[in-house]
Amino acid sequence: MKEFQTIYEGGEAEIVEKKSRFIAHTYHVTTEEEVQEVLEKVRKEYWDARHNCWAYVLGKDQVSARCSDDGEPSQTAGKPMLDVIMGQDLHDTLVIVTRYFGGTLLGTGGLVRAYSKAAQEGLTHSKIITRIYGFKLNIKTDYTGLGKIQYLLGKRGLQILDTVYSDAVELTVLVSESEENVLIAEITEGTNGQAVLEKGEDCWFAVVDKEIVIFAEGE
Template identity: 65%
Template sequence: MDYQTVYQGAGAEIVEKKSRFISSVFPVSSEEEAMEYLEKIKKQYWDARHHCWAYVIRADRTLERLSDDGEPGGTAGKPILDVIKGAKLENVLIIVTRYFGGTLLGTGGLVRAYTSASREGLAHSTIITRIYGFKLKIQTDYTGLGKIQYILGQAGLHITDTAYTDSVELTVLVPEKEEKMVAAKITEGTNGKSIIRREGTCWFAEIDNEIKVWEQE
């Protein structure tokens, strides 16, 4: 269920034979949200000739949509979509706005320009891997703490909270696919003297060396 997406979108611009291609990248989670961003861009660049776009959205089945917005068929929307899919991104919208510079670029030139603009927009965006997993509460006595910290460290897992009383309780984010393995190692490493319980599901990602958590609705 893990997937790559844009955490923070960005804009970028390239110029090809005096035509300006301005890319705008947005994280989106629905078609309605994507269309709202498209309307904003159309208002922002109201005097541009074309607003070409594509998006990939996770749903019960993955949604893919694109538009050439008046450019020759297959020269704008498809190259934008190909960039998104080539980067293995989901829940992403890229809009490329074109100001015509007076020189026709031809189909090959248009494909290259829309591709380059899309890549440039992604290059300036923050891309993350959203991981589906669980919040685990791990309770142990003080003698088992070091072993558990070692196991979690070896697995690259993040301790989000630690409570010290007559025992120690750790809150840990664990990817779904690693939960059973981690629980088994902790149980074995502490000779069954730790208590592990699942506190809920969530999405999480590492952003600038910090962990961002999205609670599961």
């Protein structure tokens, strides 16, 4: 898995169905322990609610997926919420929907629709990003080759992290693993082999509000 979608900032949304309130919260989580901590926090905050149903998917390969109806009829809450998460191909994502009963039974179909809609609204109000696996590429060039390199980087939408000017120019760029071979070949050809390329540390990164964010291990 070289890139995946996940939540950067969690969201909150509420829908009302036949006077029952469904309050959705979404979270970025990476471990079972984080999931349990968030669940405990939400249960304390909404201690007087009839149900706190949840669903989550963990891992870059979605290796762990679980859900709970929390007292609702089987398969009417947690599973529909999990289907929403999986349907949007999200990873490391937790959705909790709190229900305050409004006095009118919704039936199994009504519950499925309500929990699905609440989960979708919660995700709509979240900031979702694509995390990309790549590395820092250090490029050393003379001033003659700088323009060509800047053009090649711009053509691919790659942002320069750092530039150092001296007798030569040194650039640090974030490159996705999938672009590595083509980009290096283009720079080598474009500068007639004069640019010195050095592969730096691997990392996960994303573009958030047009800015590059680099994630530490486990984030």
